[in-house]
Amino acid sequence: MARYDVAILDGTVVVPYLGALRCDVAVRGGRIAALADAIAPGDAERVIDARGRLVLPGAVDSHFHIGIYRDLALDAESETRSALAGGVTTVLSYFRTGQHYLNKSGPYCTIFPEVVAATVGHAHTDFGYHIGVMTSAQLDEVDWLVGEQGVGSFKYYMFYKGLNLTSDSTRGADYTMSDVYDLGHLYRLMEQVAAASRKHGARGRVSLSLHCEQAELIRVFIEEVKRSGPAGLEGYHRSRPPLSERLSIAEAMVLADATRCPVNLLHLSSLEAVAAGTQGRREHPHLDIRLETTLHHLALTHATAHGILGKVNPPIRTEADREALWQAVLDGRIDTVVSDHACCAEEEKRRDLWAALPGFGGTALLYPYLVSEGPRRGLSLARVSELASANPARAFGLYPRKGTIAVGADADLVVLDPEREQVVAPEVLQSAQDFTPFAGLRVRGWPTHTLLRGQVVFENGVVGGRPSGRYLRRPAD
């Protein structure tokens, strides 16, 4: 009997925080069994030749929206398939009560098991959930969600107190189905998360994620853009300006300081947002603050994102903002890069600017875009693996089981051909989405194999086998 189940030979192994090593990787029983200079091919049932290729830890896409606009099980099936095609092996998805998703409100003690049940058997990747706490009654469920359900991270949307999702109504409460969803609610939520962090934090990080945009400011800027333009995606950018991100980050920092709540500032989209996040860290060095940006904010501008197809919150911005985000990625101020994947049909986009659904998919581009664009800007491969895999795994209580290539870790591995070039088109991404604002982008560096816990689940451009993703409890047991 062979010593190993799988051996990946002759590749360049990219280990977060360590660097790129020339070594072989052996897998047994779903976990990494050895890293060695040379593993004899006869020692493994199956050998993958990685000569000239990179071996990366499976990406942890920590910002995802399974089931926001479609049936949850259906969406889990198609969108985690897209994830595997890009080397993502763990998806951490946001869920909340209110409109979209399951289109209802109520206690998580009944709704959350329903969400997990609808995903199990349909997800091709391992998965976990962050939970939006939308009502005052749900505040009391935070400790239960952490302790009993393995939900180690929560979310607050700072703009829903006076705005719906698409930006065509200021009646946020109709959309969220909340009794109360203001800064007072955020304060109480931070208290709950901080308490859960003190109680459960020894097993892994417990935190609150924040969508930082400010509804009252957006209200007046929307009025201004409606009155005097500009039209299209630039108008959308102007209607939800960086100033709104900056103000809501400042508000959040004050409350995080008062409650000592660990926070994640999500999808920072602009120079001002990164500056505000950096300032928060400077003023509160004792606080645990992580900064996230997205693929689309790094890759696109309002001029290149195919008009209304690129509508997303916060908006895609200017070239100067894009460059500032890259600079923050390079100098280490940004901790994680995510897709914010939300599968959306083109017909839902082809509406009036204010009524079109925001968001789109991009998970299949997470590694390809970073491997393609990062090194030419001076980002090392190890840093690529930190931004897309190790840092999100650490931020959300999965490390080192996920997020690295180490003996004993889950054998979530990506073999990537750094020379393979493809022009992005919807079919390349293998998602149910029928368009992509990334269309036409020339990307060099695509996975040839993706392994989930030692099983080859993506190979030769095809996702094989039945969905085998497992629910991940965080912090880990």
Added chain:
Amino acid sequence: MLDMVIANGRVVTPEGVGAWDIGIEGERIAAVAHRGSLPVEGVRVLDATGKIVVPGGIDPHTHLAHPIMSHPEEPGVTLGPEDDTRGMAFGGTTTHIDFCYVRPGIEIPGAIEQRAARWKGNSYVDYAFHVTLCGALDLPVFDAIPEAIQAGFPSFKVFTTNVLPPHPKRQGNRLDFGRIGFAMEKVAPNGGLMVVHGEDEDLVQFNYERFRAEGRTEGTNLHLVHTKLSELLAFRRTIALARATSSAVYFVHTSAKEGVETIAEARAQGLPIYGETLHQYCCFNAEYYATPRGFCSHTYPSLKFPEDQAALWDGLVRDGLSTLATDEYPTSLAIKLRGRRIDDVTGGNVGAEARLGIAYSEGVVKRGMSLPRFVDITSANAARIFGLYPRKGAIAPGGDADLVLIDPTTTKKLAREDFHVTDYSPWEGWEVTGWPVTTLLRGRVIADAGRLLGTTSDGRLLTRKIDGAILRRPAS
């Protein structure tokens, strides 16, 4: 084909702690694998049952074979690498970084050449050098900086203070802030890093003057001469200069809460600032000066107060400080205790042999420091910051097989015979739980169970290259 397998240990790798075996081929680690999975026929097996296996320690701050000028009328020299690195071999430090002093009249390449020659064939463990820039150096001297970085000497030490009062027979250490800024301008764009002894010269010299005038010259006042405020001022001034020149800075021997906080604040701003502290600063405070052997634990700047000890431990255990070093300065006990006044107590320390053991016992056992963090502060961070990673500082395939086995069950009261460098250790009488028992340098066992198996020809000169990420952001 493997030459050796270290089996059955608890291994601390960059990704965590596990029950893994390590395969060694020649001088390098060839494999890290599940327990029992490496082929062992015909291979030497080192049984590490019950032991913790960590990367060999890196002490980034030593002064061996260094002039002793605390008594300028009777100058001396600290013990050389042939003596001090014996203690490192026993104590689990497999790499140290010493200094090449460049004073007026000396050029950078000559200083490096001379120190490298002094070490060659005289060190039990591997070694590297920082370049120290001292005094009123002619500006053309700085032109050699890019070349020195290219040659593998990318870290430049400066003093913001002369440390001691002026004396006709003692050359000052201080580089003025103009020249520090000038050095930064040459160092930063060429891939180098600044190493800074930060104390405010005006405060220190004024305090000497004042304490002499007031007749308070007993050495027990050292912490009131080399003060917390002096550290705060010098760190802040240095960081402002570093920001202006986009320079990365490593502060040696952080001694005060104010120093820790200043570093944390700069790092929170994304600046590439790193802090070192010393085990004696963590374990002793200024009250200790009044005890019979109190000055054994003195190093300039000075021991401080309990609140500073708490901040230093917090910086090590949790976050904020990057390394635990020694400021190694080995002498006999007679020399170490020769001075009793604020201006003639011999500074420095003989502490490299005890460094890993004290960090384990005081950090891991007493204060709950994680094992990965222990490795970070004793080895990996120094390797990252000074450009030796991942060849040194990590247990991973391809790295040098510098490994240390710690026996966590050892409990003892340290005694004179636990040490192998000179006639004393400041750590005599200290109770410890856990102690290094076996040391490997590049695949060879150089110390095991109290026996020295290596020789002074084992150590090699290491040239270094610092990763760009370290120079751009607080990456370690």
